[in-house]
Amino acid sequence: MAVTRRARSSGFGLGIAMILPAVLYVLLLVGVPFGMAFFYAFSDARIGSGGDHFVGFDNFASILDSPSFRTALKNSFIFTIASQLLVLVGSTALALALKDKFRGRGLVRFLIMLPWVAPISLGAIAWKWILDSIYSVINWVLIAVHLVKPFDKPMWLGTPKLAMISVIVVHTWRLLPFSTVIILAGLTALPRDIPEAAAVDGAGFWRTLFEITLPMLRPILNVAMLFGIVFTFTDMIVVYVMTAGGPYDSTQVLPSLAFFTGIQGSDLAAGAAISIFLVPLLVIVAYFMLRVAHRAEVT
Amino acid sequence: MAIVETRAVTKVFKAGTLGAVNDVDLVTEDGEFLVFLGPSGSGKTTLLRMIAGLEVPTSGDVLIGGEVVNDLSPRERRIAMVFQSYALYPHLTVYKNIAFPLRAQRVPKDQHRKKVEWAAGLLGIGALLDRKPRELSGGERQRVAVARAIVREPSVFLLDEPLSNLDAKLRASARAELEQFHRRVGTTTIYVTHDQVEAMAMGDRIVVLNQGVVRQIGTPKQVYDDPADTFVATFLGSPPMNLIDTGEVIVGFRPEHLVPAALAPSAALKFNLKIHNVEYLGSEWIVYGVPEGDRAGDKIVISRVPSIDLKIGTNHEFAVAEPHLRLFDKATEKRAPARPVSWP
Numbered sequence: 001m002a003v004t005r006r007a008r009s010s011g012f013g014l015g016i017a018m019i020l021p022a023v024l025y026v027l028l029l030v031g032v033p034f035g036m037a038f039f040y041a042f043s044d045a046r047i048g049s050g051g052d053h054f055v056g057f058d059n060f061a062s063i064l065d066s067p068s069f070r071t072a073l074k075n076s077f078i079f080t081i082a083s084q085l086l087v088l089v090g091s092t093a094l095a096l097a098l099k100d101k102f103r104g105r106g107l108v109r110f111l112i113m114l115p116w117v118a119p120i121s122l123g124a125i126a127w128k129w130i131l132d133s134i135y136s137v138i139n140w141v142l143i144a145v146h147l148v149k150p151f152d153k154p155m156w157l158g159t160p161k162l163a164m165i166s167v168i169v170v171h172t173w174r175l176l177p178f179s180t181v182i183i184l185a186g187l188t189a190l191p192r193d194i195p196e197a198a199a200v201d202g203a204g205f206w207r208t209l210f211e212i213t214l215p216m217l218r219p220i221l222n223v224a225m226l227f228g229i230v231f232t233f234t235d236m237i238v239v240y241v242m243t244a245g246g247p248y249d250s251t252q253v254l255p256s257l258a259f260f261t262g263i264q265g266s267d268l269a270a271g272a273a274i275s276i277f278l279v280p281l282l283v284i285v286a287y288f289m290l291r292v293a294h295r296a297e298v299t
Numbered sequence: 300m301a302i303v304e305t306r307a308v309t310k311v312f313k314a315g316t317l318g319a320v321n322d323v324d325l326v327t328e329d330g331e332f333l334v335f336l337g338p339s340g341s342g343k344t345t346l347l348r349m350i351a352g353l354e355v356p357t358s359g360d361v362l363i364g365g366e367v368v369n370d371l372s373p374r375e376r377r378i379a380m381v382f383q384s385y386a387l388y389p390h391l392t393v394y395k396n397i398a399f400p401l402r403a404q405r406v407p408k409d410q411h412r413k414k415v416e417w418a419a420g421l422l423g424i425g426a427l428l429d430r431k432p433r434e435l436s437g438g439e440r441q442r443v444a445v446a447r448a449i450v451r452e453p454s455v456f457l458l459d460e461p462l463s464n465l466d467a468k469l470r471a472s473a474r475a476e477l478e479q480f481h482r483r484v485g486t487t488t489i490y491v492t493h494d495q496v497e498a499m500a501m502g503d504r505i506v507v508l509n510q511g512v513v514r515q516i517g518t519p520k521q522v523y524d525d526p527a528d529t530f531v532a533t534f535l536g537s538p539p540m541n542l543i544d545t546g547e548v549i550v551g552f553r554p555e556h557l558v559p560a561a562l563a564p565s566a567a568l569k570f571n572l573k574i575h576n577v578e579y580l581g582s583e584w585i586v587y588g589v590p591e592g593d594r595a596g597d598k599i600v601i602s603r604v605p606s607i608d609l610k611i612g613t614n615h616e617f618a619v620a621e622p623h624l625r626l627f628d629k630a631t632e633k634r635a636p637a638r639p640v641s642w643p
Contacts, residue, residue, distance in 0.1 A: 196353050197386035201447070202374040202403035211399075215390045 040272035047266035059273035069274060071249045072257040076278070079168060079239075079253050080232040086172040087228050088221065091179035092214070098180070099187050116177035124241035127170045131156035131242070160250030163243050167251050171238045175231060179224045186220030187213070219292060226289040233278055233285075254278060301364035301377075301454040301487055303327045303350055308359035310345050310511075318357065319345045321511040327489065332481050334502035335491045338534065342511035343491045344383075344459055350489065351457050352376050363455060374403070379453035383460040385444040387432040393419075393443050394428040400451045418450040421480065438469045445477070449484065456481075456488040462497065474500060495535050499523065507531050526551075526625065529632040538585065541600045542627070548635055549627040554585070554603035556623035559615060566618030568640060574609050575599065588617075 041059055043052045063069040098109055115123055130137055139153040148154065156166045190213065198208045214221070236255035239245060245252035245260065252260075254274055262271015304326045311318040320342040327333045335343035348354040350361055352373035360367050368376050379400070388396050397415045406414070419425045422442040432440060441461055448456060461477075462470045478501050481488055492498055498505050499519040507514045507522055507530075515527035526532035526540070532551050533539040540551045550568065560569055572588035586602040591614055602617060609615060626635040 191384065191386065193382045193384055193386040194388065196373075197380070197382055197388075198399070198403070199353070199373045200351055200378065200380045201400040202451075203399070204374065204403075207403055212388060216388075218390075 037272045037276050040268050041276050043269055045268040045272075047263075047268055055269070059269050060277070063270055063273050063277070068249050068252065068257060072245075072252040072254050072274075073277075075164070075249075075251060076233060076253040078164065079171070079251075080229055082168045083171045083175065083232055084225060084228050086168070087175045087179050088225055090172065091176050091183050091224065092217075092221070094176065094180045095183035095187055096209070096213075098184060112180060113177045115174050116181075120174060120237045121241055123174060124170060124238050127166075127173075128157070128242050131166050133158055157243050158247060160247055163247060163251045167239050167242055170242060171232065171235070174238065175228055178231075179228060182224040182227075183217065183220060186217050190216055222292040223289070226285055226292065229285055230282060230289070233282060302329055302362075303333075303455055303487060303489065304362040304365075305346070305350070306360040306362065308346070308349060308356045308361060310342070310349060310354060311357045318342075318511050320349070320356075322359070323508075323511075323513050325506060325513065325516060327487055328503070330485045330487055332478075332488045332490065332501060332503045334498040334505045335489065335508060336495060336498040336502075336505050336534075337493065337508035339493060340510075341493075341508040343493075343506075343508050345511075346508070347380075347457055347459055347489060347491050350455075351378055351380050376455075377453055378455045378457055379448035379451070380457040381441075381444045381448050381459065381461045383463060385432075385440045385461075385464075387440060387443055387447075389432050391431075392428065393424065393430050393432070393435070396432065396443055397428075397447045397450050400447060404451055406451065414450050415446075418446040421449070421483075422446045422476075437465050438473060441465060441473060445480070449486075452484075453486065456486045458488065458490045460491055460493070463492075463494070470497075477501065495537070499535075507534065509534070525634070527634055529627050532625065532627070538601045538603065540625070543590075543598065543600065544629070545640060547629070548638075548640070549629055549632070550640055551625040551627060552619045552623050554601040556619050557600065557602040557617050558604055558619075559607070560618040563618040563620045565620055567621035567624055569616060569618040571614050572600065572602070572617045573614050574611050577607075577609055577611060588615075 039052075042054055042056065044055050044058075045052055094112060098105060098112070129135060133155050136153070136156060138156070139148065142148045143150050143153065154162055157163050194212060194216070195208055198212045203212070234255055236253060236259060239251055239253050239256045240259070243251045245256050249257075254277065258271045258275035261274060262268050265271070305323050308320060308323045309318050310320040323342075323346060325333075335346060337343045345354060349356050350363075352368065352371060352375075356369065360369055362368065363376055363378070373380075388399065391399065394415055397418055398411050401411050401414060415428070416425065419428060422445055424439060424442045424446060427435060427439060427443070432443065435443065441464070444461065448458075458477075462473050465473055474497055481501075490497075490501060502519055504516060504518055505522050506516050507527075509530050515522050515531045517525070517527075522531055523535055526535065529542055529549060529551070532542065536553060538554050540553050541557065543550045552568070560566060563569075571591035572586075573591050574586060574588045576587040578585040578587075582605070584604050584607045586604065586607065586609060587599050588602070589597060589599055624637070624640060626637060626640070627633060628635045
């Protein structure tokens with residue numbers, strides 16, 4: 001009895017020791033900044049001044065009044081929903097194409113993984129050149145095939161609508177590999193005889209896709225989509241590198257606005273309020289993420 | 300209703316290796332229950348999948364209803380298939396599973412319910428229509444798979460080991476149901492199995508396959524009583540046919556025909572058996588023994604008799620009557636014509 005109890009307690013200690021690094025890591029690198037953001041959001045903190053008086057919801061009231069914030073909030077939703085829709089459709093199509101064996105499949109899979117492997121800022125800088133107002137290769141091609149006139153070429157990052165479309169496309173490009181790999185894994189795990197049964201039952205490609213394959217993939221698609229939503233809502237790199245939120249805040253999203261307000265504008269309190277504004281929403285998303293992940297595990 | 304025919308059908312999965320199916324010619328009769336029987340790896344499932352259109356033959360033709368269907372997709376062949384795993388759609392209810400082929404084939408919607416209920420009624424699963432596949436037992440799943448296959452009244456019905464996932468008791472009753480069911484609908488049916496009992500019990504005819512080659516096609520009685528070669532002789536029957544090399548030919552006889560000499564007056568083959576082991580199986584005894592005098596090396600021959608009183612280690616004279624001897628050529632292992640046997 002004594003032996004087992006000691007064994008159990010030492011096993012418990014070992015368990016604590018094993019999980020401690022992960023817990024510390026999360027607490028120090030995520031928990032502390034998150035707690036500070038909360039603290040700042042309800043204070044009047046500024047860079048340089050140690051002012052830390054509790055001001056209640058004043059910061060939230062003031063950012064809600066600011067047109068920049070409201071634009072950024074709207075943009076965040078447009079940016080996230082549009083890029084997630086594109087990612088979902090694109091990665092499903094890619095995963096379906098990459099599922100079956102063909103010559104060179106390994107190479108194509110590698111190429112598709114590249115945007116994910118390469119540093120984001122590097123990719124975004126490359127895109128910045130591709131969409132540059134003077135040196136854009138896209139414009140060069142469009143001019144060469146006489147689709148646009150040399151003196152009236154599109155300013156990809158310089159006009160509000162095109163800039164939004166550009167950052168959405170680049171963000172989609174960047175998230176596509178991740179989603180593709182998740183869906184590919186899901187597709188490979190589907191039993192092979194089910195699509196075969198559908199074929200024998202007389203279903204064509206589209207019916208099999210929409211009535212059999214996709215519904216069976218739904219838990220996996222949900223995981224991919226929820227991860228994508230969180231990645232997109234909290235990410236500012238593409239916007240920061242390509243447009244810095246411009247022109248006229250037309251591509252400003254909440255994370256980039258928080259950065260510009262809090263760090264560059266030195267209004268820590270307002271920046272913190274902006275950055276935690278979406279926390280309730282993201283908590284809901286995270287809750288669904290955990291539930292869906294759990295369900296995908298069970299079935 | 301249709302006749303299925305294969306002409307020199309061959310499937311080679313990897314160039315340069317032995318084909319999974321080699322040069323298979325066969326023709327079903329209309330409404331027939333044809334069984335593909337063979338050990339695993341014999342090519343029976345591959346052959347079935349080529350008929351279904353899920354596998355493309357390397358060479359040769361598949362014909363359904365007299366028409367070459369090589370280039371037709373499974374949906375255009377008007378066949379139905381039951382998979383070994385049943386391949387039910389896990390996210391759909393039983394009703395929707397059974398209705399799926401109707402939707403896929405654009406059967407007018409107002410007929411769906413009637414047809415689904417007809418198929419479900421035929422298989423006794425009418426009460427399960429609102430369940431999901433995961434809420435069903437193995438036997439119920441198998442019935443749903445069969446119901447899904449018959450609901451659109453296919454011209455050919457293909458079954459790939461549909462009973463192998465059921466337990467022994469359920470398998471026997473499901474087998475009887477399938478037989479009855481076939482008699483009722485009369486659709487040409489091809490049934491793949493490795494279980495000789497299923498094949499013997501259900502098949503109008505049996506196609507015995509080994510290593511992708513047809514060894515024999517015949518009624519259960521033909522393949523059992525008159526096996527075309529030593530493979531068929533030993534694959535069918537449990538325990539299998541005894542084969543003894545007499546020097547010039549291989550002599551075969553079924554265990555139930557090797558009886559104590561007193562019971563076989565006109566014996567064509569008679570020898571002393573040293574009893575090694577005796578098993579009591581309720582309705583019969585299985586006797587294992589070695590022919591005395593080193594006449595067949597250590598070869599064990601098996602006798603199956605209704606009742607016996609033998610002690611292990613003793614010698615007894617056993618015999619086979621002349622009509623029960625089957626001779627096989629030593630070189631080709633194929634059936635040889637009957638002739639007097641001398642076994643020195």
